[in-house]
Amino acid sequence: MTTTSPVCAPSPSPATRPGTAVVTGIGVAAPNGFGTAAWWAAVLRGESGIGPITRFDASGYPVRLAGEVPGFVAADHVSSRLLPQTDRVTRLSLAVAREALDDAGVDPAGLPDYGAGVVTASSAGGFEFGQRELQALWSRGSRYVSAYQSFAWFYAVNTGQISIRHGLRGPSGAVVSEQAGGLDAVAQARRQIRRGTPLMITGGVDSALCPWGWAAHLADGRLSTADDPAVAFLPFDAGARGHVVGEGGALFVLEEAEAARERGAAVYGSIAGCAATFDADGSAHLADAARLALADAGVTRHDIDVVFADAAGDRAADRAEAAAIAGLFGRFGVPVTAPKSMAGRLLAGGASLDLAAALLALRDQVIPPTTGTRRPADDCPIDLVTGAPRRGVRLRTALVLARGQGGFNAAAVVSRAD
Template structure:
C-alpha cells in the first residue's frame, strides 16, 4: 500500500519508472500549515477491501493493513485454516496507531460529550490494533505482537516474526503500515521536527543532496508472509527471497535536540552485525537501501557508515522512499519489498529528485533504474530516538 501504487506489481512498476506519489495534501485542508505536501495513498476505496461491519471500528491505517494482509496471504497461497491451531501469528510495527480515529473521537468528546464517543475508541487508536484486527479476520491465534521503533519498526517486526518461526510457528504475517495524515497527526509531525518546509514535491525531500532540508511524510507500507524455507518449498510456495540477517543497535544522544552526526552513530555496527548474522561479508552485498533521512547531518552520518563499510562509492545505494516520503513504521517494510523485487528482477530502483550529491556523501547513489547482478541486499533504517536496524535479504529460497 504505497502513495505511488496499490498492490505489489502496480507499485513496483511505478518505482522502476521513477513515478513519485508525493503531492499536495488532500485528506484535510492544509492551507494554514507551513507544510502542505505528503505521500498519500491514492485510489484506496475502503468498501472494496473490507466488509461494512468493520468500517465503524477501524482507522484508515487498519484498513490499509487489512487489505495488505489479505493480498499477502493470497499471494503466498497459504490457507491459515489448514494449519495446526496456534501455529500462525502476526507481528506488525506501528508508530502512530489509529491516529485519525482518535482525533475524531476526541472531537466528539469535547464538542458533544462522552456519550458520543465510540466504544471502538478503546482499541481503534492503539498501536497493536493492526495486529489484532489481522489476527481476528484470518483466525491467526499463534504468537503475535507489535513493535514501536518508528522508521526502524518494519525491520524489527520481521526480526521478531523470524524468532517466532524459529520457535515453531508455521507462518507469520509481518511488516508495517502507518498513516497519520490528519490535523492531529500533522501537528505531531510538525512538532517532532525534521519536515522540509519546501512545498515543491520535487524539491522537498532530497536525501544526500546539498539542498537537503528535511523529509516528507507519507502513509502506507508493506506486509509479508514469512515462513521457514523447508516448509515453503514443501508446499511449492512462491518465494521472493530469504530474510538472512538482522541486527539492531541504539544511539543514545546527549540531549533530545542533539542532531545525529557520524560521531556516536552505531548504524554501521548494526550493518556489520546483520552481515555476521547472515554469514556474509561486505563484499557480498550488491545494493544498499538507505534510510535516507533527508537532513544534512543525518545524511552525512549514514554516508560515513556506508563508507566505513564499503569504501567511497563502494556499493550501489538507493532510496526509493523519495517517491513516497518517509512512512514511519511502513517505510522500512516497503524498502524490504523493494529489495526483494530488486533481487527477483535483477535491477536497482532509482532515487528520484536528488541532483547535487553533497561532498560529505561519497556514495554511488542510483538515480535511474540500473540493471545489475544482485545476490544480497542490505536494508538500513533509523527510528527517531536512536533506533538503528539493518536487514539482509538474499536471492532465492535459502537453506533455512
C-alpha cells in the same frame, strides 16, 4: 548488548539453513501505487506519489505536501461490520495483509491451530480515529465517544484485526520503534519462525495524515517546508531540506524455508540477517546495526550488492548515514538507493516498503532509482543510483537500513532465492 561482530562458523547458505525465514508473499500500499505490482512498476518508472495534501485542509500549516495512498476504497476491502471500528491505517493493513496472503497462495484456515502469527510495526496506532473521538469528547461530551475508540487507536490494532480476520492465533505482537519498526517487526517474526511457528505475517503499514497527526509530525522539526513536490525530499542532496511524510508500507508472509519448499511455494528471498542497535550519549550506531546484521546472515561486506538507505533527507543525518555506509563498504564502494524519495517517509511502514523493494530488486535484477536527488552531496561519498533504474548488475544480497526518531537503528540482510 555487545556491538562487536561475533565470529561466524561456516554454515550452509542462509536460504537453506533449517529455521530460515523466507518471504513467500508481499502486499503493498504506497503513495506511488496501491498493490505490489502497481507500486513496483511506478518505482521503476521513477514515478513519485508526493503531492499536496488532500485528506484535510493543510493550507494553514507550514508543511502542505505528503504521500497519500491513491485510490483506496475502504469498503472494497473491509466488511461493513469492521468499518465503524477501524481507522484508515487498519483498513489499509487488512487490505495489504490479504494481498500478501493471496500472493503467497496460502489459506490460513488450512494451517494448524497456533501455527501462524502476526507481528506488525506501528508508530501511533489509529491516529485519525483517535482525533475524531477526542474532538467528540471535548466538544460534545463523553456520550459521543465511540465504544470502538477502546481499541481502534491502539498500536497493536492492526496485528489484532489481521489475526482475527484470518484466524492467526500463533505468537503475535506489535513493535513500536518509529521508522526502524518496519524492520524490527520482521526481525521479531523471524524469531518466531525459528522457534517453530510455520508462518508469520509481518511488516508495517502506517498512516497519520490528519490535523492531530500533522501537529505531531511538525513538532518533529525535520519536515521539508517546500511546496514543489519535485524538490521537497532530496535524500543525500546538498540541497536536502527535510523529509516528506507519507502513508502506507508493506506486509510479508514469512515461512520456514523447508515448509515453504514442501508446499511448493514461490520464494522471493530469505531474511538472512537482522540486527538493531540504539544510539546513546550522542553516538550513532547505525553502522553497528549493519555489521551485526551481516554477521547474523553469515555474509561479509563483499557479499552485499546493494544498500537501501534510511535516507533522512536531512543534511546532518544524510552525512552520518553516508559515513556509516562508506565506513563499511569504502567510499563509493557499493550501489546505494532510496526509492522512498518517491513515497516520503512512511513512519513504521517505510522500512518494510524498502524491504519489499529489496526483494523485488533481487527478483528482477534491477536497482530502483532515487528520484529528485541528481547527485549526492560532496560530503556523502556514496554510489547513489539516481535518475533511472540500474540494470546489468548481479544482485544476490541486499542490505536495508532504517533509523527511527529517538535513536533506533535497524538493519536487515535479504538474500535472493535460489
